[in-house]
Amino acid sequence: LAILFDPDTLLHKTIELLGSKLIPALESPERLEAILKALRISEYDIRTVQDDSVRGKERIERVLNLISETHNYGYLQHLREVHDDWVSAGLIDKDGHVLPECFWLPTSTGKPMRPPKDPFARAGYYAFDMSSDIMSESYQAIVGSANLACEGADMLSGFSLEGSGSDVDTVLALCRPPGHHCDGRRAGGYCYINNAALAVSTWRAAHPDAPVGILDIDFHHGNGTQEIFYADPRVLYVSIHGEDEFPYYTGAEDERGVGDGTGMNINYPLKVGSSVDEYMEKLEFALQHLVAYQAGFLIVSLGFDTYHSDPLGSFQIHTEDYATIAAAIRHKLKDVPALILLEGGYVIEHLGANMLSFLKGWKS
Ligand code: SP5
Ligand code: ZN
Structure with a gap:
């Protein structure tokens, strides 16, 4: 097991509109600091990627190049420039926040989607909610986070410049x-x-063309991952999430993929208040699909917002249950190289213990 971290990811400090109140975003640097603290106390070895020689200009160019395979060019440019554009336009100070006001909607005019030139209007064109604020150092953190996913996948594929990947079968990227x-x-x-x-x-x-499995166990449906791979027959996406919860418009069982990708998208919505037994039942089904698919690479989108007291979740999952969940995943898919990516989880006081529990189960 290798654990990857980049201090740049702590620079992103945002605000959000939650329940009609504008507040510091629940997705905060303190989340990651709590996890790091617990891992360090338990003497896990954490590789700080920013300090590595590989985290240079070339590395970032490779990351951006790979990102552009699945992300829109104008959108990436927007992420990089919008905060500066708002400052230049006098909309905010350097320490201000880019929050959208009006979102793009499909219309009957037949006009194609076109990004507005006005940077103020652009903020809503490239967002779908008000939990995606961009502040002065967001872009640096966003690229740092993405780089951890890239580095992790490289290590597992034996592609790493340092060749340190060969003996590692699991990477936890603290994204x-x-x-x-x-x-x-x-x-x-x-x-x-x-x-x-x-x-x-x-x-x-x-x-190239190797079958990849993605298991998404964040409390929320991974609408973005589903969308990106919806027509892709070489990626099996399986998600267990709160039914009719955020992001509200996706995650139903009948969303199964399209074209060659039909059957390669599997959603398991679970009712509000579901117990760990109900959760494990769906997890067994999810794992059966991933085993049958014979994926050569497993990505786990890991969120701890399934925790019973999470402000954004509603399942009855406790700290010790994460060991059970992790052990089930690992035992069913034991020879598959796995990249665990951190997604959500907002009860800061329990994040460390929940992560330790998950890792204990994974290694068991
Ligand atoms: C990565 C991740 O976990 N993102 C989650 C973002 C959720 N933001 C909106 C949450 C709205 C919660 N509303 C609670 C209403 C209860 N029905
Ligand atoms: Zn979530």
């Missing part, structure tokens, strides 16, 4: 901001770059 709500054209749900999609592109650079 922040998370990724699974981003569909490659819009930010939302605290996500700006789909880290899982980037990991697939990275893996494919070494293993």
Whole structure:
């Protein structure tokens, strides 16, 4: 097991509109600091990627190049420039926040979607909610987070410049901001770059056409990951999530993929208040599909917002249950190299213990 972290990811400090109140975003640097603290106390070895020689200009160019396989060019440019554009236009100060006011909607005019020139209008064109604020250092953190997914996939595919990947079969990438709500054209749900999609592109650079499995166990449906791979027959996406919860318009069982990708998208919505037994039943089904698919690479989108007291979730899952969940995944898919990507989870006081429990189960 290798654990990857980049201090740049702590620079992103945002606000959000939650329940009609504008507040510091629940997706905060303190989340990651709590996880790091617990891992360090338990003497896990954490590789700080920013300090590595590989985290240079060339590395970032490779990451951006791979991101562009699944993300819209104008959107990526927007992420990089919008904060500066708002400052230049006098809309905000340097320490201000880019929050959208009006979102693009489909119309009957037949006009194609075209990004507005006005940077103020552009904020809503490239977002789908008000939990995707961009502040001065967001872009640096977003790229840092994405780079961890890329680095992790490289290590597992034996592609790493240092060749340190060969003896590692699991990488935990401590990504922040998370990724699974981003569909490659819009930010939302605290996500700006789909880290899982980037990991697939990275893996494919070494293993073209290899079947990849994605297990999404964040409380929320990964609408972005589903969207990006909806027609892709070489990616099996399986998600267990709260039924009719955020992001509200996706995640139903009848969303099964399209064209060659039909049957390659599997959603398990679970009712509000579901117990760990109900959860494990769906997890067994999810794992059976991933085993049958014979994926050569597994990505786990791991959210701890399934925790019983999470402000954004509603399942009855407790700390010790994460060991059970992780053990079930690992035992069913034991020889598959796995990249675990951090997604959500908002009860800061329990994040560390929940992560330790998950890792204990994974290694059992
Ligand atoms: C990565 C991730 O976990 N993103 C989640 C973002 C959720 N943002 C909106 C949450 C709205 C919660 N509303 C609670 C209403 C209860 N029915
Ligand atoms: Zn979530």
